[in-house]
Amino acid sequence: MHVLQVCLFGNVKVTHTGRPSLVKMSHSNQALLAYLLLQRHRSHPRELLAGIFWGNQSQKQARRCLNTALWRLRQVLEPEGIPQGTYLLTPSPDEISFNCESNYWLDVAIFEAQGSSILAKPMQTMTADDADMLKRSLQLYTGELLEAFYDDWTLVERERLRRLYLSSQVHLMRYYKHHGNFEESLACAQKILDQDPLREEIHREMMDLYLASGQRALAVRQYQICHQVLDIELGISPMEETQILYRQILQQIAKPLRVRPRSATDLNSKEQTLRQLRLSLNGFDNALKQLRQAIITLSDEL
Numbered sequence: 584m585h586v587l588q589v590c591l592f593g594n595v596k597v598t599h600t601g602r603p604s605l606v607k608m609s610h611s612n613q614a615l616l617a618y619l620l621l622q623r624h625r626s627h628p629r630e631l632l633a634g635i636f637w638g639n640q641s642q643k644q645a646r647r648c649l650n651t652a653l654w655r656l657r658q659v660l661e662p663e664g665i666p667q668g669t670y671l672l673t674p675s676p677d678e679i680s681f682n683c684e685s686n687y688w689l690d691v692a693i694f695e696a697q698g699s700s701i702l703a704k705p706m707q708t709m710t711a712d713d714a715d716m717l718k719r720s721l722q723l724y725t726g727e728l729l730e731a732f733y734d735d736w737t738l739v740e741r742e743r744l745r746r747l748y749l750s751s752q753v754h755l756m757r758y759y760k761h762h763g764n765f766e767e768s769l770a771c772a773q774k775i776l777d778q779d780p781l782r783e784e785i786h787r788e789m790m791d792l793y794l795a796s797g798q799r800a801l802a803v804r805q806y807q808i809c810h811q812v813l814d815i816e817l818g819i820s821p822m823e824e825t826q827i828l829y830r831q832i833l834q835q836i837a838k839p840l841r842v843r844p845r846s847a848t849d850l851n852s853k854e855q856t857l858r859q860l861r862l863s864l865n866g867f868d869n870a871l872k873q874l875r876q877a878i879i880t881l882s883d884e885l
């Protein structure tokens with residue numbers, strides 16, 4: 584079965600199943616396809632599309648550019664062997680839409696569907712399968728949406744999906760923490776900070792996770808990272824809540840090692856050892872006295 588595969592996270596990638604090479608498209612055609620896919624549940628007036636993508640040209644020229652782009656898009660999406668209308672529909676002469684009933688795979692669609700369904704569940708009711716599904720969907724986020732595009736509509740969609748990514752990572756982080764998997768929880772927290780290093784509550788989560796896993800030095804280092812980032816980027820100090828946690832960590836580090844009380848067995852064992860050492864020393868003293876006496880006797884004979 585033929586399937587159109589499209590990745591919109593990071594750089595745009597389009598492939599047809601059974602064909603190893605990527606589908607080559609111009610920058611403007613990639614943008615048009617991305618727009619139709621992200622707004623795939625509705626039809627779009629040609630005049631609207633022409634204004635979005637060629638708004639700096641006259642209406643007539645913009646319509647001509649749109650028609651040319653659509654023709655080229657059909658050539659790569661519906662080449663020989665794939666019926667026209669498989670992916671691009673014309674519900675009316677003045678409208679264009681993407682065919683949602685076609686066989687296609689879209690990274691954004693899977694990411695949204697799986698992420699939203701898991702986020703709708705309270706963290707305490709999540710199962711291991713839910714966590715695995717959410718983790719797999721997050722792996723689809725290989726970069727921000729349409730990284731090479733800077734139109735207004737792309738910025739809005741990019742921020743929306745970025746927020747979904749961060750919310751999903753927070754959900755997964757708290758799930759792992761709730762189940763005592765501190766390593767996975769820390770990994771989620773770090774990915775959040777990679778995207779948004781100013782999120783102080785995530786720095787606190789990491790400090791707490793390091794402390795819970797016995798890595799107190801790393802907890803201190805995380806506070807120092809938080810302090811430095813906030814100072815450089817915003818010129819502010821960490822919140823009182825963060826500083827309180829930091830002081831608690833320092834108090835943990837300052838606590839002396841607890842000495843295990845000596846048991847009766849330990850005392851008896853040590854007394855036996857001392858007794859044996861005394862006997863050994865007495866034997867050594869006797870041998871030393873005998874040696875001295877032998878030396879004196881030998882000297883007298885000489």
